[in-house]
């Protein structure tokens with residue numbers, strides 16, 4: 001068996017996306033398109049992964065290198081077509097007799113099973129060229145497969161070069177091929193750009209192989225969705241819908257209730273426990289782990305966070321890089337910024353923002369608070385409107401609150417400050433100094449009462465008139 005190298009054509013300008021962003025970097029389910037493709041070819045035993053990039057696509061290299069440092073890159077200076085793109089890889093195949101798996105960077109959902117069956121068939125039949133084809137209900141935009149009367153493949157005709165009769169053909173080119181390297185690079189030298197797009201088409205390789213009496217094989221893909229090419233934003237939304245559907249089905253089969261799977265967004269790289277119930281509009285982004293028997297109400301966005309069992313998250317919460325322990329209750333409208341750790345059975349209510357803060361077991365911050373850079377003990381009650389003033393314009397400072405502290409409403413903590421356990425803070429206080437344990441602390445101005453002040457004022461005004 002000849003070793004296989006993959007060459008991924010990704011130098012195209014992606015004009016139809018009408019975007020400043022390079023086409024293969026458009027995310028699908030939060031992950032750049034090109035990485036989806038690389039994820040899927042990884043399980044196939046490939047020797048080298050080579051990407052053909054345009055000079056303007058340097059960013060693609062950066063993104064790919066992070067997850068696939070073994071990838072290699074060649075450059076296509078001018079986008080003269082897919083055949084010209086593959087020709088740029090020739091220098092990596094000098095004096096080599098290899099099988100090349102050619103893929104388009106904008107066709108990210110090919111399964112490794114399909115790739116394996118294409119490879120197996122190619123090897124069994126000792127083919128020089130194999131291509132993966134698909135029967136599509138809507139073949140518009142794809143190259144059509146032209147066969148002779150006996151069903152033998154003759155050539156590929158691009159849609160724009162096709163006759164009305166050829167356009168009726170439902171069998172299309174998926175852009176995924178296996179080819180012998182010596183044959184391919186020799187053949188490519190003879191291609192012309194005499195076509196509607198003035199491009200050197202890789203698709204001409206079929207006619208070339210047929211002309212040179214080389215063995216050409218085709219394999220039909222069972223699931224056409226695998227070979228969906230993403231050329232514009234409409235295709236992009238279909239790709240999103242496909243991933244969404246796959247994720248929803250996977251989690252429902254694993255015992256998660258999705259009230260409306262069409263409007264639930266679960267990225268790859270997420271784990272969700274059984275009997276968790278998810279309402280419409282929830283986004284669970286990569287790196288998140290959700291436990292069993294949790295309830296996530298509508299419009300909750302969770303990124304890279306760990307949510308333990310039996311957590312209740314009410315509507316409109318944003319939770320990022322945080323940990324929520326068992327039986328915690330959050331929201332509605334809570335914002336948990338990076339570094340929030342909410343210990344067991346704690347409650348965080350509406351319009352509470354938390355950052356780099358640990359909230360101890362069974363503590364409560366139920367209304368309108370900002371708690372940043374703090375460590376808060378167990379069974380603490382944080383009254384409505386409590387603010388940790390953690391920033392003095394220069395640096396960030398810490399607030400430490402011990403167990404069983406009662407913080408009255410509208411308290412400000414001027415950090416750094418420590419409140420020892422069991423203390424009580426009167427409402428409306430500004431806490432500047434540390435409070436020893438089990439003390440009462442208040443910092444309100446004394447209240448003044450002037451009896452009858454209102455009626456005296458009214459009489460005075462009347463007289464003046």
Ligand code: UD1
Pocket residue numbers: 009010011012013014052076078079080081082083084085104105106107141142143144156158172173174175200201202203228229231
């Ligand atoms: C291509 C095929 C078509 C097939 C379809 C499958 C050709 C001529 N047509 O059409 O038969 O049905 O894919 O999705 O091959 N690229 C370069 N350099 C270039 C031009 C393109 O690297 O100069 C790359 C693009 O980045 C893209 C891939 O090649 O990833 C395919 O190019 P694209 O323009 O999308 O081709 P299609 O019109 O989709």
Ligand code: CA
Pocket residue numbers: 104106229230231
């Ligand atoms: Ca395409």
